[in-house]
Amino acid sequence: MRIRPDASRRARLGFAALALAAPAQLPSPALAQDAPHLSVEGPAVVLANVSFSLTLRTEDGENARYSVRSAGGRELASGELPIRTETSVDGLRAGRGDLPLTVRIDSDQGSASETVAAPQFPGWISLLPPLIAIALALIFRHVVVSLFFGIWLGGFFIAGLDPLAGLGRSVDTFIVPSLADxxxxxxxxxxxxxxxxxxxxxxxxxxxxxxxxxxxxxxxxxxxxxxxxxxxxxxxxxxxxxxxxxxxxxxxxxxxxxxxxxxxxxxxxxxxxxxxxxxxVSTWVGFEISLIRDGLRIAAEQTPDPALASALAAASPFTVFLSSIPFLFYPILALLMVALVIFTQRDFGPMHGAEVRARTGGGVFRPGSQLMVNSExxxxxxxxxxxxxxxxxxxxxxxxxxxxxxxxxxxxxxxxxxxxxxxxxxxxxxxxxxxxxxxxxxxxxxxxxxxxxxxxxxxxxxxxxxxxxxxxxGFVILTLAWSLGEVTSQLATAQYLTQILDGNLAPELVPVLTFATAAVVSFCTGTSWATMSILLPLVVPLIVALGGASGFETGAGGELLVSSISAVLAGSIFGDHCSPISDTTVLSSMASACDHMDHVRTQLPYALIVAAVAMLFGHIGTSYGLPPWVAYVLGVGVLLAAMRFVGRPVPARA
Incomplete structure (x- = not known):
C-alpha cells in the first residue's frame, strides 16, 4: 500500500498523529465570556507509555500558554500557544491511571480547559487486529470474514470493549472513510x-x-x-x-x-x-527523495559535529538515493529470484503443488478457490x-x-x-x-x-x-484491507512496534535491524509508504548519532548511513509484498484472477528466503566490509542452490 506524501494523508495513516482520530472529550465548566476559546483533538485509543499527539486549537487570547496534565496532576507537556492557530503537542506518554488528561490554556484574557479521555490499553493490544485477521485468513482461507473480524476487533477496542458499538465503528469509522478517501x-x-x-x-x-x-x-x-x-x-x-x-x-x-x-x-x-x-523515474522516487531529505535535515540539526552537520544539510537527497540503490538488496534479489524460478522451472513449497496441478490438468486454480476475478x-x-x-x-x-x-x-x-x-x-x-x-x-x-x-x-x-x-x-477485499489499515492507524500499531524495536545498537547492526523493523511494521499495517514515512526520519538521525556517517563530510565514508536508508526502503517493500492486507498484494490477486490467500501462501516462502539472503549477505555482510557486488554474487549463489536442492522440477507438459 502506498499513500501520497501530503500531511493530512500521512496523519490518517498514523504517524504524527493520532491527532486526527476522533477524541473522547468531556465538556469543560462554564467560563467567563471573555475566556479564550480552546478545542482539543486526541487519539481514539491511548496505549500505555506509547507516544501520542494532541492537537490544540484556539481562536483568541494574548500571550497564551498551554499545559497538559495527567489525572493525578503530573505535567506531561507545556509551551507557548500561537494565537488563532493550532498546535500539535507530540511525544506525549500516559501510564496506567494517567487518564483523563486536562489541557489548560492561560492568557491575558483568562483561562480555559478541556478534559480528554479515551480508552487505554497495553501496547500489545494494537497488534491483535492485523495479526488475528492475517492468521485467520491464512488458516481458513476466508479472507473477507477474516478481514472484517480484524476491523470489528479494532472497533471493539475503540468503543471501550462494547461489541455492538464496535460493530458500528467498523462501518462508520473504518469502512466508510476508507471508501471516501x-x-x-x-x-x-x-x-x-x-x-x-x-x-x-x-x-x-x-x-x-x-x-x-x-x-x-x-x-x-x-x-x-x-x-x-x-x-x-x-x-x-x-x-x-x-x-x-x-x-x-x-x-x-x-x-x-x-x-x-x-x-x-x-x-x-x-x-x-x-x-x-x-x-x-517513477511515481515513488519523489516521495522517497522527500523522506531522505527530511531525514538528512533532522540529522544535521541534531549532530554536534559542525562539519558533518554542514555536509548533511548540503547533501543532495537524489544523489543519496542513487547511492542507496546498490544496497536495495531485497527488491533486486526478488527480481533475480523470479528469473531463477523461470529459468530453472523448479518450485518449492505450496507453489510446486500449484504448478503440478496446473500442468497435469488439475486446473490453473485450486478447485473451490475464491477467485478475485471470476474469469470463468x-x-x-x-x-x-x-x-x-x-x-x-x-x-x-x-x-x-x-x-x-x-x-x-x-x-x-x-x-x-x-x-x-x-x-x-x-x-x-x-x-x-x-x-x-x-x-x-x-x-x-x-x-x-x-x-x-x-x-x-x-x-x-x-x-x-x-x-x-x-x-x-476484489473491490470488497481491497476496501476491507484499507479499513484494517485504518484500524492499525487509530490503534497506533506502527508507533508501538517502532518503540519496542528501538534501543541502543552497534552501528553495524542498524541496517539489518532497520530492515527487520520495517518489514514487521509494513506487514502488520499493509503499507510501505507509511512505514517509510515513520522510519526514515528516525533511522537517519539514529545512524548518524551512532557514528555510522563517519567520513560522509569528506566523501570517504557514510556507507552505513546509505545502507540504513536502503534498509528502510527494502524492508518496507518486503513487508508490504508479503502482507495479505497490502493493496498491491490484493491487486496482484485481482489482476491474475487468483484466490488471494492462495497467492499469499505460495509467494511467502519465496519472499522469506530472499529476505533471509538479503539480510545475511546484504545488510549484515556489507556493514562489516563486504562489497555489495560480492553480496549479490553470494546471494544469487544461495538462491540458485535453494532452487537446485530444495526446489523440485515442474513437468513441462501434462
Missing part, C-alpha cells in the same frame, strides 16, 4: 476502468487475438513466464499500473499454457513494487465467428501506458515547473495519471470494436459493464 477511490475507479477495458477487449476478440499472436513465441510455460517477467520490468513507472496491466494482459496466455494462477500472481507481484522502488463466469468470451485481431488488445493497453506516462510528465511539470525528469515525475500526482490512462484505454477499446463493426455500441458497453462486475470480490 480520494486516493482509495482513485484506485478503485482505475481498477474498474482497466477491468472494463479488458471486458471490451475480450468481447471484441482482442484477448484471444493476443493469445494467437503470441502463441508462436510463447510456446512453452517457461517462455510465457519470461514474457510476463519482461513486461513487468518494462512497466517501471507505477506499481498499480504495472500490476493490473501485466496480470490482465498475460493471464489468457499463461492459462493456455497451463501456468497456475498462483505463479502468475507471484510474477506480477514480484515485478511491480520491486521495480518501481529502484527506478530512476464473467460472460466476457468473444462470440464465435468474430475476427481475432491482436491489435484490438495491444492498442488500448499501449494507450494506457502512454497516457499515464504523459500524464505524469505534464502534471509533474505543472507542479514542479522546469526541473529534471525525475523531479518532474516525483512531483506528479500518480492517481490522476492512472485515471486518465485507464479512461483513455476504455475509450480506445470501445472505438476500435465499434468502428470495425465487431461489436455494436450496446454490445461494447455490455462488455464494459461485465468487466467491472468481474472485479466485485
Amino acid at each position: 480520494a486516493d482509495n477511490a482513485s484506485i478503485l475507479i482505475f481498477s474498474a476502468l482497466l477491468s472494463a477495458m479488458v471486458g471490451v477487449i475480450s468481447r471484441s476478440g482482442g484477448t484471444r487475438g493476443i493469445v494467437e499472436a503470441v502463441r508462436p513465441l510463447a510456446t512453452t510455460p517457461r517462455r510465457a513466464q519470461l514474457a510476463t517477467f519482461f513486461a513487468g520490468v518494462g512497466i517501471f513507472f507505477d506499481d498499480y499500473a504495472n500490476t493490473l496491466i501485466v496480470g490482465n494482459t498475460f493471464r489468457p496466455i499463461t492459462d493456455k499454457l497451463k501456468v497456475s494462477r498462483e505463479k502468475l500472481a507471484y510474477l506480477v507481484d514480484s515485478t511491480a513494487a520491486p521495480v518501481v522502488t529502484i527506478a530512476f 463466469e464473467t460472460g466476457l468470451d468473444a462470440p464465435e465467428g468474430i475476427p481475432l485481431r491482436w491489435y484490438n488488445a495491444a492498442i488500448p493497453v499501449f494507450t494506457v501506458v502512454v497516457v499515464v506516462l504523459l500524464g505524469l510528465y505534464f502534471d509533474g511539470r505543472s507542479a514542479a515547473g522546469p526541473a529534471s525528469l525525475w523531479d518532474t515525475f516525483g512531483a506528479a500526482d500518480p492517481f490522476k495519471a492512472i485515471l486518465w490512462g485507464s479512461l483513455a484505454g476504455c475509450l480506445v477499446a470501445i472505438a476500435l470494436a465499434t468502428t470495425q463493426r465487431i461489436l455494436s455500441l450496446s454490445q461494447a458497453l455490455d462488455g464494459w459493464l461485465a468487466g467491472i462486475r468481474a472485479m466485485t470480490m
Whole structure:
C-alpha cells in the first residue's frame, strides 16, 4: 500500500498523529465570556507509555500558554500557544491511571480547559487486529470474514470493549472513510476502468487475438513466464499500473499454457513494487527523495559535529538515493529470484503443488478457490465467428501506458515547473495519471470494436459493464484491507512496534535491524509508504548519532548511513509484498484472477528466503566490509542452490 506524501494523508495513516482520530472529550465548566476559546483533538485509543499527539486549537487570547496534565496532576507537556492557530503537542506518554488528561490554556484574557479521555490499553493490544485477521485468513482461507473480524476487533477496542458499538465503528469509522478517501477511490475507479477495458477487449476478440499472436513465441510455460517477467520490468513507472496491466494482459496466455494462477500472481507481484522502488523515474522516487531529505535535515540539526552537520544539510537527497540503490538488496534479489524460478522451472513449497496441478490438468486454480476475478463466469468470451485481431488488445493497453506516462510528465511539470525528469515525475500526482490512462484505454477499446463493426455500441458497453462486475470480490477485499489499515492507524500499531524495536545498537547492526523493523511494521499495517514515512526520519538521525556517517563530510565514508536508508526502503517493500492486507498484494490477486490467500501462501516462502539472503549477505555482510557486488554474487549463489536442492522440477507438459 502506498499513500501520497501530503500531511493530512500521512496523519490518517498514523504517524504524527493520532491527532486526527476522533477524541473522547468531556465538556469543560462554564467560563467567563471573555475566556479564550480552546478545542482539543486526541487519539481514539491511548496505549500505555506509547507516544501520542494532541492537537490544540484556539481562536483568541494574548500571550497564551498551554499545559497538559495527567489525572493525578503530573505535567506531561507545556509551551507557548500561537494565537488563532493550532498546535500539535507530540511525544506525549500516559501510564496506567494517567487518564483523563486536562489541557489548560492561560492568557491575558483568562483561562480555559478541556478534559480528554479515551480508552487505554497495553501496547500489545494494537497488534491483535492485523495479526488475528492475517492468521485467520491464512488458516481458513476466508479472507473477507477474516478481514472484517480484524476491523470489528479494532472497533471493539475503540468503543471501550462494547461489541455492538464496535460493530458500528467498523462501518462508520473504518469502512466508510476508507471508501471516501480520494486516493482509495482513485484506485478503485482505475481498477474498474482497466477491468472494463479488458471486458471490451475480450468481447471484441482482442484477448484471444493476443493469445494467437503470441502463441508462436510463447510456446512453452517457461517462455510465457519470461514474457510476463519482461513486461513487468518494462512497466517501471507505477506499481498499480504495472500490476493490473501485466496480470490482465498475460493471464489468457499463461492459462493456455497451463501456468497456475498462483505463479502468475507471484510474477506480477514480484515485478511491480520491486521495480518501481529502484527506478530512476517513477511515481515513488519523489516521495522517497522527500523522506531522505527530511531525514538528512533532522540529522544535521541534531549532530554536534559542525562539519558533518554542514555536509548533511548540503547533501543532495537524489544523489543519496542513487547511492542507496546498490544496497536495495531485497527488491533486486526478488527480481533475480523470479528469473531463477523461470529459468530453472523448479518450485518449492505450496507453489510446486500449484504448478503440478496446473500442468497435469488439475486446473490453473485450486478447485473451490475464491477467485478475485471470476474469469470463468464473467460472460466476457468473444462470440464465435468474430475476427481475432491482436491489435484490438495491444492498442488500448499501449494507450494506457502512454497516457499515464504523459500524464505524469505534464502534471509533474505543472507542479514542479522546469526541473529534471525525475523531479518532474516525483512531483506528479500518480492517481490522476492512472485515471486518465485507464479512461483513455476504455475509450480506445470501445472505438476500435465499434468502428470495425465487431461489436455494436450496446454490445461494447455490455462488455464494459461485465468487466467491472468481474472485479466485485476484489473491490470488497481491497476496501476491507484499507479499513484494517485504518484500524492499525487509530490503534497506533506502527508507533508501538517502532518503540519496542528501538534501543541502543552497534552501528553495524542498524541496517539489518532497520530492515527487520520495517518489514514487521509494513506487514502488520499493509503499507510501505507509511512505514517509510515513520522510519526514515528516525533511522537517519539514529545512524548518524551512532557514528555510522563517519567520513560522509569528506566523501570517504557514510556507507552505513546509505545502507540504513536502503534498509528502510527494502524492508518496507518486503513487508508490504508479503502482507495479505497490502493493496498491491490484493491487486496482484485481482489482476491474475487468483484466490488471494492462495497467492499469499505460495509467494511467502519465496519472499522469506530472499529476505533471509538479503539480510545475511546484504545488510549484515556489507556493514562489516563486504562489497555489495560480492553480496549479490553470494546471494544469487544461495538462491540458485535453494532452487537446485530444495526446489523440485515442474513437468513441462501434462
